[in-house]
Amino acid sequence: MKVLAFSDLHRDLDQAGELVEQSADADVVIAAGDFASVHKGLEETIGALSSIAAPTILVPGNNETEDALRAACEGWESATVLHGQGTEIDGAHFYGLGAGVPVTPWDWSFDLDEEQAAERLAGCPEDAVLVVHSPPKGHCDQSSAGDHLGSQAILEAIDSKRPRLAVCGHIHESWGAEDEIGPTKVINLGPSGTAIELPL
Numbered sequence: 001m002k003v004l005a006f007s008d009l010h011r012d013l014d015q016a017g018e019l020v021e022q023s024a025d026a027d028v029v030i031a032a033g034d035f036a037s038v039h040k041g042l043e044e045t046i047g048a049l050s051s052i053a054a055p056t057i058l059v060p061g062n063n064e065t066e067d068a069l070r071a072a073c074e075g076w077e078s079a080t081v082l083h084g085q086g087t088e089i090d091g092a093h094f095y096g097l098g099a100g101v102p103v104t105p106w107d108w109s110f111d112l113d114e115e116q117a118a119e120r121l122a123g124c125p126e127d128a129v130l131v132v133h134s135p136p137k138g139h140c141d142q143s144s145a146g147d148h149l150g151s152q153a154i155l156e157a158i159d160s161k162r163p164r165l166a167v168c169g170h171i172h173e174s175w176g177a178e179d180e181i182g183p184t185k186v187i188n189l190g191p192s193g194t195a196i197e198l199p200l
Contacts, residue, residue, distance in 0.1 A: 001092060003196040004054075007032035007133070007169025007189040010063065011041035015191050016048035022193045023052045028089055032169045032189055033061025033098050033133035038108055039068070046072040053078055055089050061133045061170065062100030062109040069098075084120030086128060091200055093128035095163070097121055100170065101134040101151035117153035121161075129198065130163040130184075134170045140177040140188035141170075158184050165198065 004026035006019055023029050029052050036042035042064045049056075056079045060069045066083045073079040080087050082096025097120050100111040112120070117134075124130060134151045135141035136158050141150030149171055158166050158181045166186045169175070175190030187194060 001027045001090060001198040001200050003028050003030060003198050005030035005032065005167050005187070005189050005194045005196055006191050007167075008034040008061070008172060008175070009045055009191050010034055010037045011045050012191060013044065013048045016045055019193050020049065020051050023054050026054045028092075029054050029056040030129075030131050030167055031056060031058040032131055032167055033059050034063045034169060035061065035069070036064040038063055039065075042068055042072050046076065050076040050079070056080070057082055057087065057094050057096060057131055059083060059096040059131050059133055060098035060110060062104055062111055065110045066098060082131065084123070086123065086125060092198060093125050094131060095124040095128045096131040097154070098133045101154060114151060114153045117151055118156065121153060121157040124157055124161045124163065126161050126163075128161070128163050130158065130161070130166040132166065132168045135168040135174065135188055136166065136181065136186060139179040139181060139186050140168060140174045142174050142177075143171060144173045155181070158186070165196065
């Protein structure tokens with residue numbers, strides 16, 4: 001299964017157009033949140049992506065809410081928004097959780113605390129592809145100051161559920177970073193588009 005995955009577009013409509021072109025070869029597209037910037041530009045960004053015909057899994061970032069993302073994706077037939085839910089595509093399981101985890105310092109941000117995140121991750125099946133906006137604590141989550149800003153709940157979910165792959169975004173300074181937690185490969189995506197071959 002050929003997967004195209006990205007995160008943190010933040011209203012970059014030119015890059016959205018590039019991703020639409022890249023998606024022509026993909027069996028599944030994963031979009032790991034932050035389509036808007038501080039709740040602005042969500043509809044335009046989703047509109048620019050909505051010509052992607054491949055099945056597309058989206059989770060909300062901390063720059064848009066779950067409800068706003070679901071509303072923006074309403075007319076996009078191949079889109080599935082996940083936030084504490086899973087879906088199956090061609091026999092592969094995907095499970096998604098959006099938002100900033102742990103709670104960010106910004107009062108406008110769509111966030112979950114660690115306890116809320118742990119509750120929503122409890123239903124993740126083993127061997128799924130985990131799509132999260134926030135990275136796991138200590139992996140692909142380093143700020144420019146060297147701080148690890150990821151989520152303990154996401155780390156524990158990966159540790160216990162052992163997904164085949166975990167993709168995230170959120171911490172811009174770690175875009176492109178890859179790591180492993182046990183058998184699980186973790187990738188902080190960024191907006192450029194990452195091609196991943198997923199064995200079925």
